[in-house]
Amino acid sequence: MTRLLTLGIFAGAQLSAGYKVAPAGVVAPGAGVVVPAAPLVGEPPVLKADFTKPMDIPEAGMEAAMEVMRSGRLFRYTQPAETSQVSQAEVEFAEMVGQKYALGVNSCSSAIMIAMIVCGVESGDEVITNGLTFTALPSTIMRLGAEPVLVEATPNWTMDLDDLEKKAAAHPKAKVLVLSHMRGKIAHMDRVVEICEKHGLTLVEDCAHSCGVKWKGRQIGYHAAVSAYSTQSDKVINSGEGGFITSDDPEMMAKAIYLSGAYEARYKHHMAAPDAALCAAAPAPRFPPPPPAATAKGGESARPPPSGRFPAGRRRAPPPPAAIPPDSPPPPPPRRRAPLRPTDPRRAAPLPPSAAPRRGPRSLRFGTCPRQGPPKRCT
Numbered sequence: 001m002t003r004l005l006t007l008g009i010f011a012g013a014q015l016s017a018g019y020k021v022a023p024a025g026v027v028a029p030g031a032g033v034v035v036p037a038a039p040l041v042g043e044p045p046v047l048k049a050d051f052t053k054p055m056d057i058p059e060a061g062m063e064a065a066m067e068v069m070r071s072g073r074l075f076r077y078t079q080p081a082e083t084s085q086v087s088q089a090e091v092e093f094a095e096m097v098g099q100k101y102a103l104g105v106n107s108c109s110s111a112i113m114i115a116m117i118v119c120g121v122e123s124g125d126e127v128i129t130n131g132l133t134f135t136a137l138p139s140t141i142m143r144l145g146a147e148p149v150l151v152e153a154t155p156n157w158t159m160d161l162d163d164l165e166k167k168a169a170a171h172p173k174a175k176v177l178v179l180s181h182m183r184g185k186i187a188h189m190d191r192v193v194e195i196c197e198k199h200g201l202t203l204v205e206d207c208a209h210s211c212g213v214k215w216k217g218r219q220i221g222y223h224a225a226v227s228a229y230s231t232q233s234d235k236v237i238n239s240g241e242g243g244f245i246t247s248d249d250p251e252m253m254a255k256a257i258y259l260s261g262a263y264e265a266r267y268k269h270h271m272a273a274p275d276a277a278l279c280a281a282a283p284a285p286r287f288p289p290p291p292p293a294a295t296a297k298g299g300e301s302a303r304p305p306p307s308g309r310f311p312a313g314r315r316r317a318p319p320p321p322a323a324i325p326p327d328s329p330p331p332p333p334p335r336r337r338a339p340l341r342p343t344d345p346r347r348a349a350p351l352p353p354s355a356a357p358r359r360g361p362r363s364l365r366f367g368t369c370p371r372q373g374p375p376k377r378c379t
Contacts, residue, residue, distance in 0.1 A: 054233035108230035108243035115226035181210040250274035254282040
């Protein structure tokens, strides 16, 4: 992920929002977008694009990528945040979507998975999501060991909020709603928020298809605790592979930064990040440590260490035998193998010395077997 992603942000946002980037009827160079004539008053502008190929990379973005490759510092943490292309992209993306924090990751699927983790999704949980969505969404839920609960769609391709109300009531243990704005189609977000508050659901927005789409004049994604965006080649921002996590919650974003791979205090390389002290405390365990074990006489622990081993000189006592009810029948006697009879063909006489296999290195290649006739060459 390089500066080309940063330079493509504003172009992609302008195109998706319907801004004019060229005279009417003229193809904008490097964009492949035809801007129609002035729309009628009261109607939104219509954007026509060539969807047979991904969004073009501008020349400035290509040059920025070449500068990074010339430096050899392709890993984002090999340079300070002030000069890191990815850190600058995070700052500009946060400003574009109107949220406090942004984190660049390798894909929108990773962004959704990290978002669910910081929202408390664990193995065995139920996660409510769209029935009409891309395969990556339910598969990402299943990667965490959770179970997707699918909600029906309306004829307008949005989530059926009546069915969402039913599914939320039928699955009270569900913690999170992952709402996918498939194809940029937005459900009634005010009612979505009401349903989440009523049933105690934490909202995660999948904005992979809705970068540049607004709700009440603001970039969609601000209703959620954590939102995920995509910069894959088929999206309005083309970085090949990539994505962003955005949030206004400092604790969730601090955890997301560590889950993305910013270990060993590398949170300092993120500019659109929470306070450093909060990021430093993010790796703390989610659950309180167990109480200290009671000690026996002599200060030795009364219970074995977590590994199951006892101190030297002590061995684990064998488990007590299972109790047998008094009225149970006696166990059957053990089965014994019948002795061989003198005429049993299994009682074979030893081979004569002349028929014994030859020893030595040649016996590895040429063996003599009395049951197979003359020696044969092994293949």
